[in-house]
Amino acid sequence: MSSKILNVGLIGFGLSGRYFHAPFLSTNPGFKIKTVVERTKNDAQAFDPEIGNARSVDELLSDESIDLVFICTPNETHFPYAMDALENGKHVVIEKPFAATEEEARQLFAKAEEKGLVLTAYQNRRWDSDFLTLKKLLAEGKLGDIVEYESRYDRFREVVPTESWKEKKVPVGGNLYNLGPHLIDQALVLFGEPETVTADVRAVRPNSEIDDYFDIRLGYKDKLVIVKSSLMVYENKLRYVLHGTKGSFIKGGLDPQEETLRKDILPDTQPWGVEPEDRWGTLYSEGASAIIESEAGDYASFYQNVYDAIVNNAELAVKPEEILRTTRVIDLAIQSSDEKKVLNY
Structure with a gap:
């Protein structure tokens, strides 16, 4: 060390x-x-x-x-x-x-x-509690072959705040650039590069200056991957829906780390990143259903990896080629929405 x-x-x-x-x-x-x-x-x-x-x-x-x-x-x-x-x-x-x-x-x-x-x-959301849980389920083959994946990150902001630059019509602004990189990156980490990209990017709130809604469909030979976000979803608990050949997994709620950090609790506090039970997901399979305890999230892994990459020449966890494919999907999503076309990746 x-x-x-x-x-x-x-x-x-x-x-x-x-x-x-x-x-x-x-x-x-x-x-x-x-x-x-x-x-x-x-x-x-x-x-x-x-x-x-x-x-x-x-x-x-x-x-x-x-x-x-x-x-x-x-x-x-x-x-x-x-x-x-x-x-x-x-x-x-x-x-x-x-x-x-x-x-x-x-x-x-x-x-x-x-x-x-x-x-x-x-890309700290790779170390979210829910995403780590999802990766574990897929690695264990609990869902079989995935045929449909949907990931959502919704909020309810009916009244458009006027003081935030994030709500202004500015270059590189809007919800796609704000929340899209996390959702897209997670999907690509799980499933790799898609064959096609189809998207609907729009404003759904009255008086909104930005795109506050996006629905991006990534097409693969054997599955459909959907990432969505809206700032006009009152009941915004739903986070993941996966359907596979052996079962389905449905999960709500968000990783608790951000809300913990906002309380001025430092991440050397133990336990860390543990989700409340009411956010745990449910695995549905033939004749049975089971609550799946969430893995503990920990963004500290990202920072340690950056340190190791600089000091010890370790491989980056968030690699250049992975970042490039996320930026490419965003480019194509904007183009697809503007032209109302299915685009090849």
Whole structure:
């Protein structure tokens, strides 16, 4: 085990920086959060007084002691900030969406390869309690061959908030870029690249400036994979529905880690990531049904993998080719919805 400590810089300290990255980075001995970019606030110092403050991205990137940068800013800034960080010799983790297009993503990976740097996407939902449970069921063959998979991430926001940039008509905005990367990545991790992509991306709420609904259908030879999200679903418990040749699995609820982190509980608290029983899924098979206890989720695995990739040359868990296929599906989903066509992957 290496004793090297990586100095980390966070660009942005909103929900992502404060409640996702900072808690895990601060409890992993391999990282030290050295500096956070906040143009006017000092929220990072409220989290930890030892964290330094930078008032601009250039100020952070000019610090040669910073090894790794997390980009936690509005979507349209991800590409330019990541490119600047790579140019300055920093390893980089980019919040979702990784980039606006597949082409932008390819440019970033080309720069990372040129500079010999680690670059990856923050796909923490691979370590959600429900997704780990699902992967275990599939590995054990409990459902047989999957013929249909549906994954949903819905919310109810009837009143459109006016203060959030996420609700504004801005470049690289909307629900597809916000929640789509997680749902698409999970599906591709399970089933690989599809043959076709068909999508309906639209606004369903009155006065919405963004696409707040998407329905993406990934076509495979032997199965249909559906990922959906709407901000107009009042009863939004449903999370997964899988149908296979041996049975079906239906599960509701969300992984508890985000709600725990928002309570200022650090992830070195035990037990961690344990779902309440009322969120456990049900496996239905011939003549029987059974409640399946959920696996414990743990986003810490993502951060440890990034550390190992940088320090020990380990293989990234979230690989460049996996990130590229997610960006490609998003590109095709937008095109499919606009042209009302089934597109080849």
